[in-house]
Amino acid sequence: MKSPDPARRSETARRAILTAAIDLVGEVGYPKLGIEAIAQAAGVGKQTIYRWWSSKGALLFDAFLTFAGEGEAAALPDTGDLAADLKLVLRATADEFGDPRQDLAMRAMHVEIVNDQALAAEYLERLDGPMRERKAERLRAAVRAGQLAGDVDIEVAVDMIWGPVLNRWLHRTGPLTHEYVDQVVDTALRGLQPR
Template sequence: MAPRKAPDAGRRSDRSRRAIYDAALALVGENGYRRTTIEGIAARAGVGKQTIYRWWPSKAAVLMEAFLDMAARAAGQTAPEGDEDADSRNGGEYGIPDTGDLAADLKLVLRATVDELNDPLMEAPTRALTAEGIVDAALGAEFVEKLLDPQLALYVTRLRAAQEAGHLRADADPRTALELLIAPLTHRWLLRTLPLTHAYADTIVDYALGGLAPRP
């Protein structure tokens, strides 16, 4: 749920904003990124297209915020009630827990990622946006910078803490190491090679931490 704000003539109304996000995500999921238009989003949301143009400079900007909001709602299901700090709703700001057990913490967050990727609400729009970013380098770069990199930064933080605690190889680069954890999930999901399950997430963590070579 979006936090309630005091009425403010200069602020987007929460109801219109939510309707616009929902319409944008639905249309991009149904028709793809290119065939989604500001006019179409406005019509589906029941607002005038000038309302959208007043608040966002482009279709990409609407969708970016719709995705940030969707990620925040997914993350916010475990967030404190009544949190009114918009930054803290930015999907990744809650961070990866640090219980001192790196494997357990990574399994928790990768299982949650599995659930998000398998969520029918997110499936179609996320696929449409990812597919467009793969062929449109400028759009892809924007989404990596604004949506993906902030999530990856959380892994860097957690892996650095693990390194300081002696739970990650001292010579491992956390930014590279995280790719062994998240890329397999993305690969399975995008290419639909095999089922994406909690058990798979657990196995990836075990293999990545323990290594595929036999331990002496």
């Protein structure tokens, strides 16, 4: 008889914990989300969670990355039509932000990132930094293709295009619709195009 593989057991427990965290934050909200409740829902001991994650925020961030497919995102689309490519990406972002299952978890994660320097550094390294580079590379390709002015500050351009979408979602200043993100792209590109 073959003995159980501890790595497989660990991965099974890890996935159960991450799933429980996402499910519970959607049910009870982040302030009421507790490690004990996550452990109970996942069928593990609290010590297992504390051994693998330094905080509730770190656990939720790991859950978010796992279910969002960390490391799986490819380069942004480059069909030759910059506006269409950016609208496609921002519409998908708006849809993701509008998903009720993910909304509370993502909001909670953002609060933790603001308040926890270690988690902010991890967010920059594992998610924001790589995604920002993909966005910047798509804009650099547009500069090379003559679709954007050669002297465009790429870092500022990334902020101009993606910043309003995050801001509207985070602060609930209005509906985050496809029409809105299309307007963001059109407005930003008018100011960034070569003259």
